[in-house]
Amino acid sequence: xxxxxxxxxxxxxxxxxxxxxxxxxQQPDLEVCGSASSAPEALNALNGLAPDxxxxxxxxxxxxxxxxxxxxxxxxxxxxxxxxxxxxxxxxAERAIRAGAKGYVMKHASSDTLLAAIRRVVEGRMYxxxxxxxxxxxxxxxxNLPGNESPVDRLSDRELEIFKLIGQGLRPQRxxxxxxxxxxxxxxxxxxxxxxxxxxxxxxxxxxxxxxxPDLEETKGRS
Amino acid sequence: xxxxxxxxxxxxxxxxxxxxxxxxxQQPDLEVCGSASSAPEALNALNGLAPDxxxxxxxxxxxxxxxxxxxxxxxxxxxxxxxxxxxxxxxxAERAIRAGAKGYVMKHASSDTLLAAIRRVVEGRMYxxxxxxxxxxxxxxxxNLPGNESPVDRLSDRELEIFKLIGQGLRPQRxxxxxxxxxxxxxxxxxxxxxxxxxxxxxxxxxxxxxxxPDLEETKGRS
DNA sequence: GAATCAATAAGGGAAACCCACTTTTCTTTT
DNA sequence: AAAAGAAAAGTGGGTTTCCCTTATTGATTC
Numbered sequence: 001x002x003x004x005x006x007x008x009x010x011x012x013x014x015x016x017x018x019x020x021x022x023x024x025x026q027q028p029d030l031e032v033c034g035s036a037s038s039a040p041e042a043l044n045a046l047n048g049l050a051p052d053x054x055x056x057x058x059x060x061x062x063x064x065x066x067x068x069x070x071x072x073x074x075x076x077x078x079x080x081x082x083x084x085x086x087x088x089x090x091x092x093a094e095r096a097i098r099a100g101a102k103g104y105v106m107k108h109a110s111s112d113t114l115l116a117a118i119r120r121v122v123e124g125r126m127y128x129x130x131x132x133x134x135x136x137x138x139x140x141x142x143x144n145l146p147g148n149e150s151p152v153d154r155l156s157d158r159e160l161e162i163f164k165l166i167g168q169g170l171r172p173q174r175x176x177x178x179x180x181x182x183x184x185x186x187x188x189x190x191x192x193x194x195x196x197x198x199x200x201x202x203x204x205x206x207x208x209x210x211x212x213x214p215d216l217e218e219t220k221g222r223s
Numbered sequence: 224x225x226x227x228x229x230x231x232x233x234x235x236x237x238x239x240x241x242x243x244x245x246x247x248x249q250q251p252d253l254e255v256c257g258s259a260s261s262a263p264e265a266l267n268a269l270n271g272l273a274p275d276x277x278x279x280x281x282x283x284x285x286x287x288x289x290x291x292x293x294x295x296x297x298x299x300x301x302x303x304x305x306x307x308x309x310x311x312x313x314x315x316a317e318r319a320i321r322a323g324a325k326g327y328v329m330k331h332a333s334s335d336t337l338l339a340a341i342r343r344v345v346e347g348r349m350y351x352x353x354x355x356x357x358x359x360x361x362x363x364x365x366x367n368l369p370g371n372e373s374p375v376d377r378l379s380d381r382e383l384e385i386f387k388l389i390g391q392g393l394r395p396q397r398x399x400x401x402x403x404x405x406x407x408x409x410x411x412x413x414x415x416x417x418x419x420x421x422x423x424x425x426x427x428x429x430x431x432x433x434x435x436x437p438d439l440e441e442t443k444g445r446s
Numbered sequence: 447g448a449a450t451c452a453a454t455a456a457g458g459g460a461a462a463c464c465c466a467c468t469t470t471t472c473t474t475t476t
Numbered sequence: 477a478a479a480a481g482a483a484a485a486g487t488g489g490g491t492t493t494c495c496c497t498t499a500t501t502g503a504t505t506c
Contacts, residue, residue: 013309013330014330015307015332015337016239016330019242019245019334022246022249023245108235108237111237158482159482169432169433170430171426171429172462174426181483181484182486183462184485184487185483185484185486187463187464188484189483190465191465192482201464202463203394203397206392210390210433379451379453381452395494404454406455407455408454410494411455412454413494414496425493425495
């Protein structure tokens, strides 16, 4: 009999942690070797362990899951990580992968999907939902950039400034006043930002700008 | 041997659902008699069942957990319900109780706490964390702590729901679609919320709704 | 039983927003 | 020097929001 693969869980919901542990421990080929409820706790516990996989909730209080993965990557580049998230994929999956995660599973997914993703990542492959996989492939094919950059990095300084203000809930008129610009200019920026970020309408732009806000600042792609 | 108490679970995260099922089924005195991922599904499934407890996630997509409880209360007034939530208690516990729930457990709580709450509610008693219990008692006694109240508490459940969607960057039209309301109704909520929160225009409302983001609230330092 | 509150909805006019184009002026890059 | 990019602004027209007022229905309260 082959040795079971060891999974280490990081999630700040104890109930979720226990539930997933139970689920994994029931599998013949997997077992849980430990868990933590925060990034520092995880980093500490990992010192004495050699798991085959890190399963990390993206929304930890304090340091988020993506930052945790970045740190772990530096210390143990070979340890694969799988992000578990309650957010929809299109908001964070790309950033998770860029940060070094080997996969991204939504909490809306089924348990079977989670187990499939775990097994796949343990084997050294990657896991993303079919939809997301296609989206990222398309992007990689179409976009001639090295793949290392966040789309937001492609915004000019001025564009980013407006993007941030949008995320704070300022409407075009207010932004114009704030930056001493004509509303028309602000509108031009709207369409340029939409174009660069591949966003279809102003509504989505607003949501994106809000989602991309303060606490996630450190998570942004960096070269 | 006494008969096991039957729990019905409503949660739109399958992984969570399976995890909790596992947890409950392991107990000698409890068992899961069914589960659903949405309010309509739950209402449908409950027709043929007579569980001893409803365990409901507060943040279901579509209809939320509190609304579900309100409906169930009308159909089966004796069926006790326990709210499970990832949000901090002071945001929703009071509303949940008012809607007819017998208890409120955070996903940040331990599995033991959840089990204790389940047993307690099944026995016909109520469950709230000690802190929340005290808070509510104090409030009931009339002792108003002035610094502790947010004007957001004065919003009705429905108003709060709209307020939250505004904070996620949804525009009136989208909100109307999401909640199956007329835009006119949504507009009415806008002005009622503005009135209650003492906000002068829609721009400020947007900024306020974004700033008041519950998920981030929990992470912030608290007094 | 009257009053208040919550939820839903409609009307209408003014204002703001959205979007596709076009333009000018500077810089920077090739 | 030509090309490309960034910043700023305008035209014009269709769509949406904003805000105020009024209304109905059902619950809760007094």
